[in-house]
């Protein structure tokens with residue numbers, strides 16, 4: 001009988017070892033320890049035996065039973081461990097693999113200039129405004145005193161949009177940021193101190209001109225703002241922007257329909273590697289009385305200056321870039337230099 005029980009324990013051992021999933025192990029358990037399992041059957045059979053045999057056999061069966069129970073517990077544990085190891089292996093991260101690498105983005109040089117200008121003018125109390133790139137002919141030209149036959153209005157310079165504003169007024173891609181003077185001044189009372197930066201468009205394309213470019217417009221109106229203020233503000237701006245006092249400025253008489261007098265602002269570095277020749281940097285002037293009237297203000301009481309400068313030109317001078325088209329070609333070899 002003892003050998004039969006030993007065999008049963010061996011059999012359970014083999015059955016448990018063959019079970020590779022918890023469910024299969026529980027099935028195997030039932031075959032030995034369940035209600036009609038092999039051990040249970042043997043315990044039931046004791047009823048027919050004499051008291052002595054019952055005691056003797058019962059003790060042997062119980063030893064076999066606890067041996068099988070122990071085997072079961074061991075197998076349960078080893079299966080759980082196996083499962084855990086499989087899971088760890090499946091989810092493992094190979095820390096020795098080379099990284100995928102992620103290139104770091106950078107701010108475009110023209111955007112950098114945009115941000116610098118904002119910082120500088122905010123520090124002296126200028127407000128910031130943004131306006132539409134598709135403008136009415138009225139804001140872009142008429143309100144700014146541009147006569148009907150002014151060359152800027154010609155098809156050679158201006159992108160006309162093939163529809164109107166709904167009230168029959170022609171639409172254009174704004175040729176400068178000056179319409180923002182009109183929009184802002186019509187919505188505010190003097191004193192007005194505003195900067196408007198944005199994209200502008202002209203039918204123009206070479207090393208120093210692109211059909212799309214950026215301008216910064218400045219406008220300061222009050223009852224006593226003069227050309228001297230323009231000189232001071234603009235000189236201060238350039239010194240901050242280029243981070244040097246070694247700059248000379250020249251206000252060269254010029255013509256714009258919306259300013260009188262008008263000037264072209266030239267600058268020159270007076271020392272260092274960039275020392276050299278005069279470079280045109282901005283248009284500027286005292287806002288024309290007719291334009292002040294178009295703003296809805298009284299030119300007898302309101303006076304001030306405006307300027308408009310190209311962001312690409314400022315950026316080229318700051319970084320020593322000689323071809324404006326490089327800003328818009330998206331060549332990473334060029335752009336990486338500013339990262």
Ligand code: PHE
Nearest residue numbers: 176178283284285306307308
């Ligand atoms: N709008 C002019 C241009 O685009 C520049 C300018 C702005 C001139 C403001 C005078 C005053 O050339």
